[in-house]
Amino acid sequence: MLEDKLDKVEQRIAKAAARAGRTRDSVTLIAVTKKFAPNVIREAFLLGVRDFGENYVQEFQSKDDHVADLLEARFHLIGHLQANKSRPAAELFDVIQTVDTPKLAQRLNGLLVKGDGEIRLKEVMLEVKLSGEESKEGVAPADLPALIDAVRACSHIQLTGLMTMPPFSNKPEDSRPYFQQLAELARANGIAGLSMGMSHDLEVAIEEGATHIRVGTALFGARPKPKTTEPELT
């Protein structure tokens, strides 16, 4: 079941990459496992997936023990991070994709400077807010250059990419201008990584240069909803 879904996603990635004249290797598939039990991570790992995305520090704290033996797995934090959760986040995740303030970057750098053995963090990406939506986290494009300067001044942080989430739409083409804008910001600032594209718009993202796509629903089905009396759809 997961195997079939993974096959389908892999075929979509391969087709989009071929259309864009890119290799399959140039795109990292991040399996988004938020709200799912740790055995879902294990099942995907056994099928060859190595990169996983989680949105909540606390939620992944409760899963981490169950997947600690998957030594080749890389965990990406793709949800908003509050500065006061910097330490647990840096202990749990290889990549934090949602750095959006100098303060957060400086906190993470401080933990890396001390370099105790508990710290797992290796790379950060900056979350950019490209739509005017009030609720979205991320740095405004106008403030991005100053944030990049601040992060580059953090000697122990490796800045590898920009990340964004366009406003939700069912039409994949609606995401294209946002992906183009993120690619342009990355190019202008000499940043190689682009984390963009989800289940419904991953092809458009790959066409526009995504190096990391974050895919949940297309792999695992609808996420379990807490506090519901309805049967789950998964």
Ligand SMILES: *Cc1c(COP(=O)(O)O)cnc(C)c1O
């Ligand atoms: C949940 C989530 C995803 C995965 O979305 P799907 O539509 O289920 O593929 C990707 N990125 C972020 C930031 C998310 O929160």
